[in-house]
Amino acid sequence: MSEEKNVVILLRQPPHGTLYPVEGLRMSVAVSADFDPITVVINDAVYAFIKSVDKTMYSMHVDFLKGIDLDIFVDKKSLEERGIKQDDLIDQVEVKGHDEILKLIADSTVTIPF
Amino acid sequence: MSEEKNVVILLRQPPHGTLYPVEGLRMSVAVSADFDPITVVINDAVYAFIKSVDKTMYSMHVDFLKGIDLDIFVDKKSLEERGIKQDDLIDQVEVKGHDEILKLIADSTVTIPF
Amino acid sequence: MSKKVLYFVSSEDSTGIDLAIEHGDDDDVTILLLQNAVYFANKTNKAILNALDKKKTVVACKPDVDIRGLNDLISDKINLVTMEDVVDLIFTNDTIINM
Amino acid sequence: MSKKVLYFVSSEDSTGIDLAIEHGDDDDVTILLLQNAVYFANKTNKAILNALDKKKTVVACKPDVDIRGLNDLISDKINLVTMEDVVDLIFTNDTIINM
């Protein structure tokens, strides 16, 4: 049964103003023991993955997820609205078009927003 | 010195989803011992003063402020944006045009947002 | 492959409503508004009107609407549901998208 | 009767910026962005561009901008200030409008 559940951890809040993105990534790591969670990044949460942001609190989570081949997908539309280019982002994340992001969320069994 | 300070308690959040409006009104009451605070109501906080809302948690604060002749001013623009008419509001508050609300805030010495 | 999808919106973030509106037409989509999200049900809210136009079902948690005194301010196309109905909605939908 | 007014904006609520923009031209208005409010300084933000057009001074808290890595994303018309500068701004303005 567990293999059938698509877990999406949905990050939507920016880093540093709250601990939500950090705690969301910590949850992605924890859930990865039993599932293959997809981390989806929308709205101001995209700021968490620009190269220049201080990632002291969560770089280990990002590296862990990358190390076990779990995806972090960033919404292209949210980037464009904020004038952020793909080049501004760290290598561990992958940019997806808004339609694909919508489909990932729509196809989830469980969506956990942070 | 204290008489010269204009204290504005600025309510901006809706009731029931958070305790902010309740705590803001409690602060208006507390501050009234030393100052004549003006309570200014903007954005979704206007919902706190419609007749039909459950005011169990804060009606005593509203009555207290009214009882000592302290004003609660509600922003007309915020009401209009939400389709709320003056008739929908309780008697203890007074509706003011947006310019007047701006002036009240701009003329304050201390503004405390809730 | 049509399925029943519940957008479970309990915060003032309108993203859940936007995503529900953009959700494909194949699925049977319900938007459930709880806590401060019931303010989205105000007749003046364009996103919710848009969702209704797009044949999404919109329901709001009755105790949350009642305590806020919103009965006369919300669209009559929005059904009010009790907390017991919320429990049933949770189990009768195939997917829940929390927001 | 001109006075120096500081809009002290430490939350993601844009009301403080809107109010500052509408603030009368007689006063010398500064908008200070702290914490997540520094995201308003993004070049794509129309409210801040509008505030700059209207001759309001906009400053952002440097440690908050630095930790978020926003230096290349924000408008160069916005001055960055240290926490020590913030303290000075607080005491050199006549009025502080917290938001």
Add this chain to the structure above:
Amino acid sequence: MARLGILFFDGPYQKQSPETVCNLASAALDKGHEVRIFCYMDAVNAVLENQKKIEGIYNIEEGFREILEKGASVKLCNLCLLVRGTMKNCLKRECGDVKRAGTPDLAKIIEETDKLVVIC
């Protein structure tokens, strides 16, 4: 009968979510469903002892005592308690199935329940 998982993030007396969690859990339990709750971040403080009753304000401690009595399982994120310094104030085992837990326990809840809702 089905199994409901509930996750939330907020402490008491700031936002409505702890109260909603209690009301939703209670309604589900009354219908005979199983309820498993995970308290993450500030939500761990919703399950502290000695919350003084204030007239007119829903007492969150009582709300949790009631749903625990009705059979809800409540897991508290250990690290969240530790970092907040509130580890020693939690409701005790006598009140029901309330336990400290790690984040992997949320994975278990996802696996073992039919639906998970998040109250923001």
Add this chain to the structure above:
Amino acid sequence: MARLGILFFDGPYQKQSPETVCNLASAALDKGHEVRIFCYMDAVNAVLENQKKIEGIYNIEEGFREILEKGASVKLCNLCLLVRGTMKNCLKRECGDVKRAGTPDLAKIIEETDKLVVIC
């Protein structure tokens, strides 16, 4: 030298505000100003003991200990502590001028300081 009042509403490890309060207070104290802080709503939980240190995360208890040592005055809303059940966990007098207080004490802070800022 001037007197600065600071009011805030949030507990630790959820939002940035308690850290900002410490940093702003510290900068003001270093410049020789007087600092008086009022903790309202969840903010009272920012000044609890036994907050475990986590590497990479700013420890709020330490932040408050530092500014208390530098001479800040910190008032905790009594009713906010009572309702949350955290009355007994606050930092003690030995740490500096930290005291439980009522809401009228905020009026006193407004009256006796030159400027009041609110960290949201």
